[in-house]
Amino acid sequence: MTKPRIVFFGTPExxxxxxxxxxxxxxxxxxxxxxxxxxxxxxxxxxSTPVHALAEENGIPVLQPEKLRxxxxxxxxxxxxxxxxxxxxxxxxxxxxxxxxxxCVNIHPSLLPKYRGGAPIHHAILNGDDRTGVCxxxxxxxxxxxxxxxxxxxxxxxxxxxxxxxxxxxxxSIRIIREELPRYIAGELEGIEQDEEKVVFAPNISRExxxxxxxxxxxxxxxxxxxxxxxxxxxxxxxEDRRFKFYKARKEIREHDHAPGTVLGFENGAMNxxxxxxxxxxxxxxxxxxxxxxxxxxxxxxxRGLTGKVFE
RNA sequence: CGCGAGGUAGAGCAGCCUGGUAGCUCGUCGGGCCCAUAACCCGGAGGCCGGAGGUUCAAAUCCUCCCCUCGCAA
Numbered sequence: 001m002t003k004p005r006i007v008f009f010g011t012p013e014x015x016x017x018x019x020x021x022x023x024x025x026x027x028x029x030x031x032x033x034x035x036x037x038x039x040x041x042x043x044x045x046x047x048s049t050p051v052h053a054l055a056e057e058n059g060i061p062v063l064q065p066e067k068l069r070x071x072x073x074x075x076x077x078x079x080x081x082x083x084x085x086x087x088x089x090x091x092x093x094x095x096x097x098x099x100x101x102x103x104c105v106n107i108h109p110s111l112l113p114k115y116r117g118g119a120p121i122h123h124a125i126l127n128g129d130d131r132t133g134v135c136x137x138x139x140x141x142x143x144x145x146x147x148x149x150x151x152x153x154x155x156x157x158x159x160x161x162x163x164x165x166x167x168x169x170x171x172x173s174i175r176i177i178r179e180e181l182p183r184y185i186a187g188e189l190e191g192i193e194q195d196e197e198k199v200v201f202a203p204n205i206s207r208e209x210x211x212x213x214x215x216x217x218x219x220x221x222x223x224x225x226x227x228x229x230x231x232x233x234x235x236x237x238x239x240e241d242r243r244f245k246f247y248k249a250r251k252e253i254r255e256h257d258h259a260p261g262t263v264l265g266f267e268n269g270a271m272n273x274x275x276x277x278x279x280x281x282x283x284x285x286x287x288x289x290x291x292x293x294x295x296x297x298x299x300x301x302x303x304r305g306l307t308g309k310v311f312e
Numbered sequence: 313c314g315c316g317a318g319g320u321a322g323a324g325c326a327g328c329c330u331g332g333u334a335g336c337u338c339g340u341c342g343g344g345c346c347c348a349u350a351a352c353c354c355g356g357a358g359g360c361c362g363g364a365g366g367u368u369c370a371a372a373u374c375c376u377c378c379c380c381u382c383g384c385a386a
Contacts, residue, residue: 039386242317243383288383289317293324300337301325 003028004081004102004185008060009088010051011035017170018086018107019054021177029060031078035089036064069093082185085139086173089118097139102185104139107176109169111151112137113194115202116144121166123202125228128220130156132165134172136180138191147191150180159250161230205233212237212246214261214311219278223251226280237273237311239263247292248284253277261311266299273311 006029008019022029032055040047048056055062061078065071072095083096083104097104110120111133117123124132133153138146152172156165183189212225212235226249229235236245250270258264258274265272270281286292287302295303 042382042385044386245383286382290324290382292382296338297324300323300339304325304337 005030005079006082006084007031007033007075007078007080007100008051008055009033009083009085009092011049011089012087013050014109014166014170014173015086015088016050016054018084018173018177019051021174022084022181023058024174025178025181027181029055029058030080031061031063031075033063033065033068033075033088036066068096072096083139084181087118091141091143092139094141097141105149105181105184106137106139106144106146107173108135108137108144109133109166109173110135110202111153112144112148113196113199115200117202118204120202121169122162122205122228123200124156125160125162125165126224128224130158132156132169134169134176136176136184136189145194147193149184149189149191150176152176152180159227161227163231205229210235212311214273214275214280217275219251219253219275219280222275222280223249237261239306239309239311243288244282245286245292246282246284247286248282250281250283251275252279252281254279259310263306263309263311265307266295266303269294269296271295271298271303 003026006022006027008015008022008029008031010016010019010032011034019029019032032051034049034051034055037046037048037052039045049064052062052064063071063075065074068075068090072093075096076099080100082102083092083100084107085092085104086107092104108116108120109132110116110124111131112135114120115123115132121132131153133151135148136150137144137148140146152175154165154168154172160168180189210229210233212222214222214237217225226235226246231247234245234247236243238244255277256274256279260274260276262274263271264274264279270283271285273280273282283295284292285295285298287298290302
C-alpha cells in the first residue's frame with residue numbers, strides 16, 4: 001500500500017519533532033507550510049522558522065504565506081491526501097480542511113479539551129497539573145476543537161520545567177506518529193467529540209504574563225510560574241526598576257514573617273526571596289544588561305547589597 | 313540611524329562624576345588551626361583597566377572613533 005501524500009503545517013521546534021517523525025516513519029511529505037520567516041534580534045536578521053530549515057534540509061518544498069487563505073490553491077496544487085499540522089500558528093481555511101481524502105489532523109500537546117490554544121505546555125505547569133499529554137485530533141474550523149482520535153498521557157514531575165516537559169511531550173508526539181497515525185490512516189480510529197463543558201483555553205504567553213509578582217502570587221503560584229517559563233520565554237522579577245530573569249529555581253514551603261518579594265540573602269548557591277507561604281530559591285538568573293549567571297556569581301558581585309530589597 | 317546597560321585578575325563586581333601606587337567577594341596555589349571540613353586564620357600568584365587616536369607633567373578615570381556582549385522594543 002502506498003503512503004498517502006502528506007502536506008505538513010508547522011512552525012516552531014516542537015513541530016520539527018513531528019515532521020522528523022513523519023520522515024523517519026517513511027511517510028511521503030510532499031510539501032511543508034510554515035509561518036513566514038521574520039526579522040529577529042537586535043540586528044533584524046531574518047531567521048528561518050525551524051520547520052522551514054528542516055524541510056529544506058530534506059528537500060521538501062516550503063510555502064510560507066503571510067495569509068494562508070490567499071495561497072490555498074498553491075497548497076492544494078500539491079494534491080494532499082492527508083494534512084498533518086502541529087503548532088502552525090495560523091487558522092487553516094475550510095477550503096484546505098475539506099480537500100484531503102483522509103482529512104486534516106493536528107498534533108496537540110495537551111489533554112483536550114483542556115488547554116486549547118497556543119501555549120498548552122506552559123499552562124499545564126502554570127496550573128500545577130500533575131499530568132498532561134499529546135492528542136491526535138481532527139482539525140476543524142474552530143481552534144483545537146475537533147474530535148480526538150488518540151491521546152497519550154504524560155506525567156508532570158513536581159519540579160519539572162517547561163523545557164523538560166516540552167521534551168517529554170516531543171517524545172510522546174513521536175509515539176503518536178509512530179503508533180496512532182497509521183491506525184488513523186487505516187481508518188481504525190473512531191474519534192471522540194470534545195466535552196465543550198470542560199474546555200480550558202491556553203493562550204500564548206504575553207509579555208505581561210512573564211513577570212512574577214511576588215506581592216500577588218503565593219509561593220506555589222510563583223514557583224509554577226517560574227518553572228513553566230523555563231527556558232522560554234522565561235519569567236522575570238523586577239527589583240529597583242531592573243529586570244531579573246529566573247533560569248533555575250526551587251521552592252521551600254515554610255512559614256515566615258517576611259514581606260513577599262523581600263530578598264532574604266544568599267545561601268547554599270541560592271538567592272532566597274520571600275513569598276507568601278514560603279521561600280523562592282533562585283539558583284540561576286540574568287540581571288538586565290548582564291549575562292546569565294549563577295546565584296553564587298551574582299552574590300560575589302552586584303548581588304551583594306540587594307539583601308533586604310523587595311521585588312515588586 | 314529604534315531605546316538602554318555594560319566591557320577592570322579564571323568568575324562576579326567596585327573605582328570613573330571630582331585624573332596622581334588598581335581594590336572587593338569567590339576561585340586558585342602554599343601554609344596554619346582542627347578528630348575533621350565546603351568552616352576559620354595567614355600568605356602568594358594572577359591585570360598593557362575591550363581596541364585606536366587625542367587632551368595632560370600624568371588617563372581605568374576627560375574627549376573622539378571603532379569592536380564586542382547583554383536588556384527592552386520589533
